[in-house]
Amino acid sequence: MNFTWLRSGPAGQPDWPLPREGVIWLLNFEGESVLTWRDGSRRQVRPGSMCCLRPAAGKGLASAARLPGSDHDCLVLFFPDHWLQVNLQTLRPDLPADFRVVLLGPAPLLPMVSRPLDPADKV
Numbered sequence: 854m855n856f857t858w859l860r861s862g863p864a865g866q867p868d869w870p871l872p873r874e875g876v877i878w879l880l881n882f883e884g885e886s887v888l889t890w891r892d893g894s895r896r897q898v899r900p901g902s903m904c905c906l907r908p909a910a911g912k913g914l915a916s917a918a919r920l921p922g923s924d925h926d927c928l929v930l931f932f933p934d935h936w937l938q939v940n941l942q943t944l945r946p947d948l949p950a951d952f953r954v955v956l957l958g959p960a961p962l963l964p965m966v967s968r969p970l971d972p973a974d975k976v
Contacts, residue, residue: 872908875933876956879904880974884925890964891915898927901970905955910964932956 879886879898886898892912897920898904908914919925937956941948945957951966 872931873913874909875907875931876937877906877908878930878932879906880928880930880970882926882928882970884923884927885920886925886927887918887920888914888965889916889918896965896967898967902967903970903974904965904967905952906965907955908964910955914964 880903881898881900883900885900888896888898888906890912891914894912896904900923906914941956945953948956955964955966
């Protein structure tokens with residue numbers, strides 16, 4: 854597992870090298886980003902939200918970039934597949950169904966799930 858803390862930087866520029874295997878978990882506190890998949894579909898990551906995505910799912914994640922116009926504050930966590938299987942398998946029944954599929958498989962049809970940050974997520 855590794856992480857990156859992103860604070861303001863040039864908008865429209867990639868924020869991190871995009872891994873191809875494993876899961877990326879974003880806790881987006883401030884600012885907006887856009888994720889673009891190779892099939893052209895796009896998902897916006899709004900301020901005050903978290904999302905879990907599998908970059909290799911579907912057509913594959915092509916890019917991740919901040920949108921201009923505001924400061925950006927985001928924690929990016931990367932979990933390799935092996936780490937997820939070893940550490941989360943026993944928690945499988947307790948995970949919300951949509952997150953469980955992205956985290957532990959089988960390969961999801963939707964490569965990303967998101968929800969607003971809870972107050973506990975911000976501590």
